[in-house]
Amino acid sequence: MNAIRVRGLKKAYKGHQAVAGVDFDVARGEVFAVLGPNGAGKTTTVEVLEAYRDRDAGEVSVLGTDPARADRVWRSRLGIVPQSATDAANLTVTEAVRHYAGYYADPRDPDEVIDLVGLAEKAKSRAGTLSGGQRRRLDVALGIIGRPELVFLDEPTTGFDPEARRRFWDLVRSLAAEGTTILLTTHYLDEAEALADRVAVLAGGRVVAEGAPRTLGGRAHADATVRWLGEGGYREIRTPEPTKVIAELSRHGELAELVVTRPSLEDVYLELIA
Amino acid sequence: MTTAAALPGTLSLGLSRGATELREFFRQKENLIFTVSLPAVLMLLLGTVYVREPAAAQMFAAGMIGAGIISTSFVGLGMSVVADREDGTLKRLRGTPMPFTSYFIGKIVLVFVSSLFEAVLLMAVAVLRFDVELPSGAGRWLTFAWVFTLGVVSCSLIGVALSSIAKSTRNAAGVLNLPYIVLQFLSGVFIMQSVLPESLRTVGSFFPLKWVCQGFRSVFAPDDGYAVMEAAGSWELGRIALVLGAWTIAGLLLVGRTFRWTSTSR
Numbered sequence: 026m027n028a029i030r031v032r033g034l035k036k037a038y039k040g041h042q043a044v045a046g047v048d049f050d051v052a053r054g055e056v057f058a059v060l061g062p063n064g065a066g067k068t069t070t071v072e073v074l075e076a077y078r079d080r081d082a083g084e085v086s087v088l089g090t091d092p093a094r095a096d097r098v099w100r101s102r103l104g105i106v107p108q109s110a111t112d113a114a115n116l117t118v119t120e121a122v123r124h125y126a127g128y129y130a131d132p133r134d135p136d137e138v139i140d141l142v143g144l145a146e147k148a149k150s151r152a153g154t155l156s157g158g159q160r161r162r163l164d165v166a167l168g169i170i171g172r173p174e175l176v177f178l179d180e181p182t183t184g185f186d187p188e189a190r191r192r193f194w195d196l197v198r199s200l201a202a203e204g205t206t207i208l209l210t211t212h213y214l215d216e217a218e219a220l221a222d223r224v225a226v227l228a229g230g231r232v233v234a235e236g237a238p239r240t241l242g243g244r245a246h247a248d249a250t251v252r253w254l255g256e257g258g259y260r261e262i263r264t265p266e267p268t269k270v271i272a273e274l275s276r277h278g279e280l281a282e283l284v285v286t287r288p289s290l291e292d293v294y295l296e297l298i299a
Numbered sequence: 300m301t302t303a304a305a306l307p308g309t310l311s312l313g314l315s316r317g318a319t320e321l322r323e324f325f326r327q328k329e330n331l332i333f334t335v336s337l338p339a340v341l342m343l344l345l346g347t348v349y350v351r352e353p354a355a356a357q358m359f360a361a362g363m364i365g366a367g368i369i370s371t372s373f374v375g376l377g378m379s380v381v382a383d384r385e386d387g388t389l390k391r392l393r394g395t396p397m398p399f400t401s402y403f404i405g406k407i408v409l410v411f412v413s414s415l416f417e418a419v420l421l422m423a424v425a426v427l428r429f430d431v432e433l434p435s436g437a438g439r440w441l442t443f444a445w446v447f448t449l450g451v452v453s454c455s456l457i458g459v460a461l462s463s464i465a466k467s468t469r470n471a472a473g474v475l476n477l478p479y480i481v482l483q484f485l486s487g488v489f490i491m492q493s494v495l496p497e498s499l500r501t502v503g504s505f506f507p508l509k510w511v512c513q514g515f516r517s518v519f520a521p522d523d524g525y526a527v528m529e530a531a532g533s534w535e536l537g538r539i540a541l542v543l544g545a546w547t548i549a550g551l552l553l554v555g556r557t558f559r560w561t562s563t564s565r
Binding site for chain 1: 305306307312315319322323326327383386387388390391393394395396397398560561
């Protein structure tokens with residue numbers, strides 16, 4: 026059974042169609058990324074799945090239950106990591122994690138979770154004094170303390186420095202390795218490429234492409250570009266068979282600054298949402 | 300596999316929330332200064348200017364205690380719910396298996412303890428500075444207890460209901476403080492109700508503050524003869540219970556209809 030199944034999801038606000046018929050599935054244990062520009066309907070879609078919002082139309086099943094009929098037991102199986110919370114500012118990291126552990130039937134060990142998210146050194150600090158990256162790690166700790174089967178991460182690394190992002194990615198990978206299903210929304214294509222098994226690109230309230238990051242938008246089959254520094258400057262050849270082209274060219278000697286590129290996820294993405 | 304029976308109970312979660320709420324509340328200096336101490340400071344200032352005789356001090360202290368618990372419940376709780384909506388507390392809680400009722404139990408614990416702190420501080424100022432005598436006899440303390448409880452509960456509920464109108468904490472300060480300050484003048488806190496024009500007195504009589512203050516005056520009055528100074532010429536304890544009870548029910552209904560988990564939902 027899929028962790029998430031969405032068919033024909035629609036939601037409008039005051040005449041503006043935010044989500045205009047979205048379909049996708051997320052398998053259990055999968056890391057699934059939802060990409061799209063601001064206003065594409067990402068947040069609305071995810072909030073319907075999290076039971077934060079009503080929908081106008083469509084079928085939605087999350088862990089086998091329609092979020093419109095959410096109950097406590099169902100909520101205890103989800104972990105939701107919000108994007109911009111500043112709550113619990115006057116509690117220490119340990120106090121906050123212990124308090125939230127108390128909401129669940131079988132929580133993880135609070136100290137282990139604090140360690141897992143890399144906040145052991147900050148365990149006695151007030152949440153309000155944490156840096157942006159540390160704060161988001163606390164949000165993850167609170168999101169996973171209940172041993173969720175499915176975790177929602179909403180633009181989790183916005184505003185992170187590169188090192189903090191890498192460490193955050195490792196944390197997400199370790200959750201995925203434990204078998205947790207993860208639905209991630211992000212603006213960062215490298216993040217989707219690094220973490221996601223599959224991605225869906227939303228634009229104008231619809232899914233415009235879906236697949237593994239490697240194959241999205243026909244990326245794997247697109248022509249490669251072979252580029253090198255020739256006698257009169259840089260030379261380029263677009264070809265479906267770069268190996269053959271290079272073999273041909275290299276018979277005349279070393280090719281200076283040789284590179285072979287395929288369209289990046291960003292190239293494909295920008296084309297999709299244009 | 301998780302089962303419903305294994306999830307912690309609503310009451311125990313509510314008490315756990317109450318403990319956490321109190322911990323957060325008392326760590327915020329502005330709460331200690333503004334919510335808990337302000338009525339005592341006002342009592343000290345206004346009392347020094349206006350109170351000329353012991354009986355006046357008794358009645359003034361009673362009114363200030365009334366005003367003070369409305370400040371912690373109506374204004375304080377309303378603000379704290381708006382802050383919970385603004386900083387993501389409510390949204391996060393919505394995503395956990397915590398029942399809605401537990402959140403409210405936590406808030407009630409918070410309001411009761413902070414109101415009690417505020418009232419004790421005020422009574423200490425009244426006793427030490429103005430030689431106010433604390434009520435004597437179980438009967439008066441019983442009245443104190445039920446007026447305190449009904450006053451706190453009804454005003455908490457109205458505060459939470461009004462908080463749904465406010466979009467932000469900055470906004471909420473106005474939405475909640477304006478009626479509170481106006482009602483203090485109409486309800487006999489700063490000015491005796493008997494000197495107000497009939498029309499203003501009638502307006503004040505619709506709201507809980509007048510009845511809470513009147514209840515506390517009945518507790519702190521040197522003797523029951525002072526009831527003649529009330530607008531109705533008696534303490535009207537039955538009517539106090541009735542009005543505060545009605546506001547409690549109205550507040551419950553309003554909260555049920557207007558409560559929002561986030562500032563954007565629905």
